Amino acid sequence: MNIINRLNAADPGFRSALKKLLDWTSVADTGVQTTVDTVIQAIRERGDEALLEFTAKFDRLALPSAEALAFTEAEIDAAVARTPDNLLAALEAAAVRISAYAERQKMQSWSYTEADGTVLGQQITPLDRVGLYVPGGKAAYPSSVLMNAIPARVAGVRELVMVVPTPDGVANDTVLAAARVAGVDRIFRIGGAQAVAALAYGTATVPAVDKIVGPGNIYVAAAKRAVFGKVGIDMIAGPSEILIVSDGLTDPDWIAMDLFSQAEHDQQAQAILISPDAQFLDRVAESVTRLVESQPRADIIRTALADRGALIAVKNLDEAIALANEIAPEHLELSFAGAENRLSEIRHAGAIFVGKYTAEALGDYCAGPNHVLPTSGTARFSSPLGVYDFQKRSSIIQCSAAGSVALGELAVVLAESEGLYAHAQSARYRVEGNR
């Protein structure tokens, strides 16, 4: 068995092999859905009482009262104090860069006045209150706290509520420190579907929010899908992916490590390299084989590369870019000279890493743009998390007397054609009243 799949776009079986490689569907387990529905119903009916029960059951954490669901300021202070200085400094430096980029994304209100005095516009407002889900245990990533919380803060969200499970009562200090750095207002030690339900519907202790963001396991994803409509949610993410296009002039060890940096996330993660240089692909395969040995997460990397990784030979960079657009990857690394001149040809990608110095890992942590990105080809229709996701638009229409006559006459014709006579009469009153 190869350590990573080898494909050639010129082979007759290429299309079906690629399709198989890219195929990923989340397992729709009705057992999960039933559990989640039960949990949500219990939280809606019994609030804090049910929340304490589920936390005792799923996280093996018995709390004396609902008040204890929230981290105290003193607890957070202590976690910050325990965080190494250089790590705290790195979190703060990353936060500055993430904020600076987010500031550029802010939507601003605008309006314009027409010749007859009618004003049209769009008013931008932040969401009132946002809930941020942070996984507990192994997959607790402080960088995720920054990436989810900072855009909300920059958008002007009034209150930012974080939930993070603490299995067996164990909290992650760095996650709490990241929450402090990002400006999270309140933190509750809850997780799973019960935390999502509490955020969506509110309990006596946990306030109801307007939108829930952040990654989670399959129960969390199912709960977010279930409460969608009552509140807003961010995307439901699939496994992480990287697609690298190289001309063959980047150090093969660098490329191998970039592939690993996705593969180490998850056995289902996807890492693909496309190059017109077949010999370069051989050299990368050699680097992969050699370097994987010393990787602390070698087992995960091996499984991911064997199941969902590939080195793909193509005719030229044009063909590589066409393939990239077809795949619509979460992360697209353009590791070749002059890549910046071909950006306009990239139609679908979550984030684009331009040139050989731009390791995807830099974007994951501190370049500035968000690391919450559309996966599984959804970059065809969706976007990175951003300030936009925490702002909303209201249309503004202010007709002058003259404007209401002109628009009213038009509206009467259209409303009557649709059989909506009250619409027509409502418009006609303004026409007649201003003539």
Added chain:
Amino acid sequence: MNIINRLNAADPGFRSALKKLLDWTSVADTGVQTTVDTVIQAIRERGDEALLEFTAKFDRLALPSAEALAFTEAEIDAAVARTPDNLLAALEAAAVRISAYAERQKMQSWSYTEADGTVLGQQITPLDRVGLYVPGGKAAYPSSVLMNAIPARVAGVRELVMVVPTPDGVANDTVLAAARVAGVDRIFRIGGAQAVAALAYGTATVPAVDKIVGPGNIYVAAAKRAVFGKVGIDMIAGPSEILIVSDGLTDPDWIAMDLFSQAEHDQQAQAILISPDAQFLDRVAESVTRLVESQPRADIIRTALADRGALIAVKNLDEAIALANEIAPEHLELSFAGAENRLSEIRHAGAIFVGKYTAEALGDYCAGPNHVLPTSGTARFSSPLGVYDFQKRSSIIQCSAAGSVALGELAVVLAESEGLYAHAQSARYRVEGNR
């Protein structure tokens, strides 16, 4: 029984009465879901063949072949020719205004260069292909075709595919004419869950799209929810709503007719007036009683106003605005002098109609802003349909050699704290390679 409910914000029972009035939840019928799942599965497995079968069954339209699923250019030409000139002119005039407003919404790509030469940016691209669902029969609204199609066109979507069921083979000429005016590329005579499934997964005849927008019945809504993730969807809309805040100085007949213009949509539609002038509320009640008699859709209006309509007395305009923010209405009419000075106090509303000349009906048809708006309080976290919904963002990161050193050092600290060692090594290579 009152023709419309009367509430006073000062009454002890007000909060619970308001809650009851606003309460609306779509009926989650498992029968509907089962039917929809079966239909989607059949379209995925048998494509056009299943599409023809469902169209024969649900729309009572037997087509000779899959080719006949598409309207021909000649059929559309004929529909346009049958459309009255003044109606065609009104559609075109409305389209010009909707386009002009949409142009202001277009997101533009941007980038900035940091001191060390690192470039960060955001690249905007349109969706490749969009599907527009248009209901058939009674609720076929040409204005909806314009409102859904034009923002997609302005965004630069390459292909716009419309589906519209033709029960018993009857097509709506004005809907086809509106599609022509809006620049729709292809139109298929299909509807229901089968049309949504065909757009999401594609058949030999109907191309797979990246996003599906447009209103539909409960089967269409359930199908959109089911294919969400495979493709993007717009919001799932509830019944239409209007909330009017008046100081009591607008003609009560105007206000009554504005309430009707929502109520006539649907027996579940919601029409609420809030005013600090109790005598004015009496006068509006009198107008409602008198004017409803001559309304062609009087029965629908009566049911909607009795079940979900209200005239609410408040202390002053401040209290009215606070209530409006709590309700987060789809349409908010501010029918009082100086309303434009209080816009910044409005935190949640789909569209705001400012001043007594701005009948909501003008916005429904031709003012310019979209009439597809968040309902049922979802204006707390979502926005009107717009060009944004047909564009997407890709983050751009291009590190200079120096930039990759600075960012790499930061990334190493953060990646190691998360136990992601390949991330750290990938960053470290750039640090070492550029020192």
